[in-house]
Amino acid sequence: MTDSIDLVSDTDAETGKSGTRDPTPTPRVSGRPRVTGGTPNDANKVIIDFKDVDVYYGDFHAVDSVTVPVREKEITAFIGPSGCGKSTVLRSINRMNDLIESARVEGTITYHGVDLYAPGVDPVEVRRHIGMVFQKPNPFPKSIYENIAFGPKIAGFKGNMDDLVEESLLRAALWNEVKDRLTETALALSGGQQQRLCIARAIATSPDVLLMDEPASALDPIATLRIEDLMYELKQDYTIIIVTHNMQQAARVSDRTAFFSVDVNEGRRTGRLVEFTETAKIFTSPQQRETEDYITGRFG
Amino acid sequence: MGDTTHDNHETELRHHYDDELEEIRANLVDFGTMVLTNVRHSGEVVTENLLDEVADVRAADGPINSRYSELESKVFEILALQQPVARDLRFLVASTRVLYELERSGDLAVNIVKTLARLDGLPSDPIIQSLLNRLSISSAKMFASGVQALASMDPQIGVDADDEDQETDKLTRDLYQAVTERQEELGLETAVALFRMGRFFERIADHGVNIAENVTFVVTAKFPDEI
Known part of the structure; x- marks a missing residue:
């Protein structure tokens, strides 16, 4: 994978022809994905590697020196108080911060060994490989079918679109609820269904990493549990990074947890990584006093 | 903590939570002291042959059991x-484990005096009496160090406990040996009762080790064997 990963734009500058990347999704497994149980495994390959990453907005130092290896097919949770930079760090992975003109990233973030900020890397291509799900479900005001088909269509998908839509909805555990109303507007779905639709939409372009920024914070407890179940199933095929305010959620779903905190200097907040380790360790025997104080609710 | 934006004040709810945890700890110490008192009493009853105090040791176990249930409910809550x-x-x-260890130790103190009552007092053999005297003291000392660990929350007591428990184990073996050597003159029933008594004292010491x-x-x- 390391050698074959291609984050440069598919469009050839000279001919304008589409590239050769095959966007066909992985073959469908029969029925629902098998749940294999989650334990962090150091043998899992590091897929996204943060090394001494600093994020700045202009001269404002938003995040200080983050080093986190994210391993393949694990769920990594980012937790910490508001303003600690966890979302900023998440967004730096699929170059969402590029949309803010003054933002800049120092240090290196690699994806399959490729520097995500190297010259020539196309952010649009990055986002095809690294999908994102946001806090508030944000389906397009289109049909359920079109919500899924939109991304692959733009990406030049040439295969059977009906199959791809079904596959994506199956993987997002939504197919059975929507298969008879694919042409209806996605906005008629419940919040939890909309969020699963957004996950299906993210999956449709066949990424291997999913970023989730507070994916369940706008949902009720039942819909939240469905999203958590889904994450657990998805990690067979995807690497997931989740930002969450809900520590019990991080404890329930993730394999490893990064705890971020925030320092204030002259009124300016700089987030920093305090501790990154296996989730079971963070919640039973954190090594840093700051982590312990935060997760036990002593500060906050 | 340094300078952090999240307010470094504990909320009222957390204060209440901290108070509850401290209350559990203080109650464990208090409960441990209550059991320790009865454990020591059972030792005195045996070594001083205080048959008329057997009933007192047995009666003291009622409040111990009530206290156990009450504290366990609080921890679950x-x-x-x-x-x-x-x-x-x-x-x-x-805490749930410690509560169990304490409650079991209370039961063992009762078993000790019940065994004495069944024997209608210790045999007059001075070696047996001396060994049981030393065993009861050593056992109560180990149990007390468990309660002391709860009071001080000193992790070192638990680290040292297993080594210190060797004395109780040795005295128990010595008692078994002495009883075996005298089994004919003691008779089978008395010999078995003395074995059992030795075992009860030894278990009380083990519970003390577990608590620490x-x-x-x-x-x-980490547990001491993982350190």
């Missing part, structure tokens, strides 16, 4: 309502 993690979680889980080791776990997140 905190577990359910506060969803504790990290040290708080270790403390509460260890649980304190080590609360403080360091």
Whole structure:
């Protein structure tokens, strides 16, 4: 994978022809994905590697020196108080911060060994490989079918679109609820269904990493549990990074947890990584006093 | 903590939570002292042949059992309502184990005096009497160090406990040996009763060790054999 990963734009500058990347999704497994149980495994390959990453907005130092290896097919949770930079760090992975003109990233973030900020890397291509799900479900005001088909269509998908839509909805555990109303507007779905639709939409372009920024914070407890179940199933095929305010959620779903905190200097907040380790360790025997104080609710 | 934006004040709710945890710890010490008193009493009853105090030791176990149930319910309630993690979680889980160790020790003190009553007093053999005297003292000392660990939350007591328990184990073996050598003159029933008594004292010491080791776990997140 390391050698074959291609984050440069598919469009050839000279001919304008589409590239050769095959966007066909992985073959469908029969029925629902098998749940294999989650334990962090150091043998899992590091897929996204943060090394001494600093994020700045202009001269404002938003995040200080983050080093986190994210391993393949694990769920990594980012937790910490508001303003600690966890979302900023998440967004730096699929170059969402590029949309803010003054933002800049120092240090290196690699994806399959490729520097995500190297010259020539196309952010649009990055986002095809690294999908994102946001806090508030944000389906397009289109049909359920079109919500899924939109991304692959733009990406030049040439295969059977009906199959791809079904596959994506199956993987997002939504197919059975929507298969008879694919042409209806996605906005008629419940919040939890909309969020699963957004996950299906993210999956449709066949990424291997999913970023989730507070994916369940706008949902009720039942819909939240469905999203958590889904994450657990998805990690067979995807690497997931989740930002969450809900520590019990991080404890329930993730394999490893990064705890971020925030320092204030002259009124300016700089987030920093305090501790990154296996989730079971963070919640039973954190090594840093700051982590312990935060997760036990002593500060906050 | 340094300068952090999240307010460094504990909320009222957390204050209440902290108070509850401290109350559990103080209650464990108090409960431990209550059991220790009865454990010591059972030793005195045996070594001073105080048959008329057997009933007192037995009666003292009622309040011990009530206290156990009451504290266990309280721990479960905190577990359910506060969803504790990290040290708080270790403390509460260890508390349920410690409560069990304390309650069992109370039962063993009762078993000791019941056995004495069945024997209608110790045999007059001075070696047996001396060994039981030393065993009861050594056993109570180990149990007391467990209670002391709860009071001080000193993880070192648990680290040292296993070594210190060797004395009780040796005295128990010596007692078995002495009883075996005298089994004919003691008779089978008395010999078995003395074996059982030795075993009860030895178990009380073990419970003390377990309590101290649980304190080590609360403080360091590791049991002594993992350190």
